[in-house]
Amino acid sequence: MSQQKDTNRRVVLASRPHGAPVEANFRTEHQHIPQPAEGEVLLRTIWLSLDPYMRGRMSDAPSYVPPIGINEVMGAGTVAIVEQSNHSDYAPGDWVVSQNGWQDYALSRGNGLFKLTGPVLKHPSWALGMLGMTGFTACMGLLDIGQPQAGETVVVAAATGAVGSIVGQIAKLKGCHVVGIAGGAEKCRYAEEVLGFDACLDHQNDDLAEKLKRYCPDGIDVYFENVGGKVFNAVLPLMNSKGRIPLCGLVADYNATEAAPGPDRLPQFQDTILRKRLRVQGFIVTQDYGHRFEEFFRQMSQWVAEDRFVFREDVIDGLDNAPETFIGMLEGRNFGKVLVRVAADKPGGK
């Protein structure tokens, strides 16, 4: 079903997943479209961003984001059009970044809305990618925590993913030797040939550790950790003294249901941190760097205007396909930034 003018489809959390989410954890409901009160706007969703952190919100275990309640709408960043406005700052037809979640329509009092103007309107979905949380995460994690210096070696996990692909390209801009890690030959080729990484290695091959050593002959100065799991085993022995590990995500572990079997790698990790004087730091971009969004947006808008970046979007049409797409993304089946095109409108084309 496509977006309707008189009905709000919404995808709610039907039950909490045990391990990997399945379609039964989601339920699509249909409602009347809500009416905006004084001071509110009615927003219509055009683009919906799917991101791995949402898996954490589906569980009620402690996480860095509060859990979504059962029967509540799945949360998500969106690009939307103002349909009706009782708010002096917004007019019908305005494009905004909002937090509509997995649904066609949502009300807002303007909190957290970000109006799209200028060049980004040529490509509004970029406001959820390069110019949005994805790019912001890549930028702050790499530059503020990773602090890459020209000539240093930067390794990026999930190299063709939304965040990883930008991390690697910024690192190249900074003059680093960049080695990506991705799943499958096609992604690796893309990272090398299109994104311009110096190399990209397939973590599905058994010889990852050997290859990584060969392609990082001077060791690793910055490892942008976006994945967790076994890739870490290959990276850790190659870290240089005073290396930095910005810890951005652990998608490989999000579906884990029980403690991992031994051996216990923690003592070895601690020993390496000590011996090599590493800095390992977790961050959540909205919480740690929210005050620097404008600074990021200016810088990244300039890079985008200069055509410095390739940014691949993996677009799926239709809100009904969001659950299946999300499940696949957690298994690494996406190729680029995952977006659901909820409606096909273009700026000015309404």
Add this chain to the structure above:
Amino acid sequence: MSQQKDTNRRVVLASRPHGAPVEANFRTEHQHIPQPAEGEVLLRTIWLSLDPYMRGRMSDAPSYVPPIGINEVMGAGTVAIVEQSNHSDYAPGDWVVSQNGWQDYALSRGNGLFKLTGPVLKHPSWALGMLGMTGFTACMGLLDIGQPQAGETVVVAAATGAVGSIVGQIAKLKGCHVVGIAGGAEKCRYAEEVLGFDACLDHQNDDLAEKLKRYCPDGIDVYFENVGGKVFNAVLPLMNSKGRIPLCGLVADYNATEAAPGPDRLPQFQDTILRKRLRVQGFIVTQDYGHRFEEFFRQMSQWVAEDRFVFREDVIDGLDNAPETFIGMLEGRNFGKVLVRVAADKPGGK
């Protein structure tokens, strides 16, 4: 045997330990006293510092310090008297901090010597403790990486050990709530009653995790990690968002001979770093902060002059007892900073 005027005793590494060191890993040799060439001084050891990091140097596995060769003298920081001098900066009778290692006499060309003058001469062994590498390690790790703020909670492992006791006292000076962890009721009582910690918990008790929770009602902002092992399991769940973990030592793991059994705690650790946006950073004071020693020495000398610190020395007489004392220290049998009094001289008393 005590120190002689015509013979140099030296304790060499006879063999590499497998697991905990044993006395057979050491061998005492007797030599003629070496003669200083032009530009050299002959130093006589008075105080010898024993520190856990030396365990790493006894192995040839990669470590943050190069391994000691078989049949080489065990390395160590020492306080020594200049016996003969062919160096214009030093005169017989001068007291210096040096790196003589586990022996009575050593030659030096002046590199790395630190002449003791002023108040520290009243208590020269302090130059290996509060006013030396021990205090420097505590100060830099806590203040530069830990960055404790007044009102925050600081937890210190090995609370009555050389470094830990100073960490906790500095944290108290900074207005923090300080909870120590130590082995045995006597050490815990000492930390509370003499060092002035708010509480000190015995890691030998089964209820460490519960007690730690009770005594850190506002969570933990800084954990000064000096130990590794199971204490970490109790600390990690209590870390607050944006918490800091300066990683200074892992004495509980130094004698490990094989990978620890499961479960694998690494994913949980990474998840906590991410979720709580922790900063975990290893450091080696001589390598990371060598340029700040003067600054430290001035500050700490002032605190010492103001009698702000209690510093307990665990003094053993006689170089022959160094191996046994060192082995015991790795098992936590010491109580305070471990020093071997190689000879009994006092400044001016020669």
